[in-house]
Amino acid sequence: MTDKYGRIIDYMRVSIIDRCNLRCQYCMPTDIKWIPPQEILSLEEITEICRQASQIGIKKIKVTGGEPLIRKGCVDLIRMLKEIPGIEQVTLTTNGVLLAQYAEQLNNAGLDAINVSLDTLDPEKYLKITQSDALADVLDGISAIEKYDFPLKINSVLQRGVNDSDWQELIGLAKDRRIDVRFIEMMPIGHGKQFNPISNAEILQKLREHYGAVEEVEKVRGNGPATYCHIPAFTGNIGFISAIHGKFCSACNRIRLTSTGQIKPCLCYEDHISLKEAVRSGRTDEIQKLLLSAIDRKPDGHRFDESEMITEKHEMAQIGG
Secondary structure (H helix, E strand, O other): OEOOOOOEOOEEEEEOOOOOOOOOOOOOOOOOOOOOHHHOOOHHHHHHHHHHHHOOOOOEEEEEOOOHHHOOOHHHHHHHHHOOOOOOEEEEEEOOOOHHHHHHHHHHHOOOEEEEEOOOOOHHHHHHHHOOOOHHHHHHHHHHHOOOOOOEEEEEOOOOOOOOOOHHHHHHHHOOOOEEEEEEOOOOOHHHHHOOOOOHHHHHHHHHHHHOOOEEEOOOOOOOOOEEEEOOOOOOOEEEEOOOOOOOHHHOOEEEEOOOOEEEOOOOOOOOEEOHHHHHOOOHHHHHHHHHHHHHOOOOOOOOOOHHHOOOOOOHHHHOO
16 A cells, blocks of 8 residues: 555554553553443454555554553464465564463464563663563563564663663663664654653663674664664664654554554544444455554654644543554
């Protein structure tokens, strides 16, 4: 499916729950209001929307939350999504807390790749950022998933004055392991607007100052907009998702499905189209029409660099990471 700007839209991020077992304040503040359970799509409804999406050209699905692994039946959903004709890849973004518990099941379900959100390896900082002392569980989960042949990426958001000095320890995860470590610029959505962002250009400059010349990786690694570099003698790569200081809208290939059945053409804006009524009433032909309408409404780009133009008011956890 091609949008009106000529971009091929073949990737859908699917949030299956708004809840999480961590409380990272830029994503899920402690005073967040939960979505009533009856408003959340069932696993069967999510699967049907993805089935219809596959018929208009969606080939890759990312399962997100909240924290998807706390949703009962998450593994079953991944298995169902993998069985949809036309879906070539199903991946998962998780905070890793429950990853050791589910690693074998995820492998058996046919999951294709995993992203783990991890902002620090320092237990005290981890507690401060997440309001949880689950760092050891996350590291156990990463070790458990390495036993299987999953492409594994670590996603890190640096906050000035909190964990901005942790970049070197984080990239150490890629030193002797087949892990890519990626730095994501803070998104100015919800409580994320209150944080002082760090540009990925700053991190790249520090890499160059410390390690000398780094090599640009031209091979595409994954479905998203990350760019990568390689440090000599490292096994994994270092990636950068620079939504604010490295606008990549011209190559955007995605739409988002929230846990309540809303299709969002762009994260920056409140604009959405609801599929809930159509899927719950069994009007499958209408689902495709609504999906096509959402794709047609994709803007040419976000305007995160102009705060007054950001119309999205929800927290990231309510939209889907």
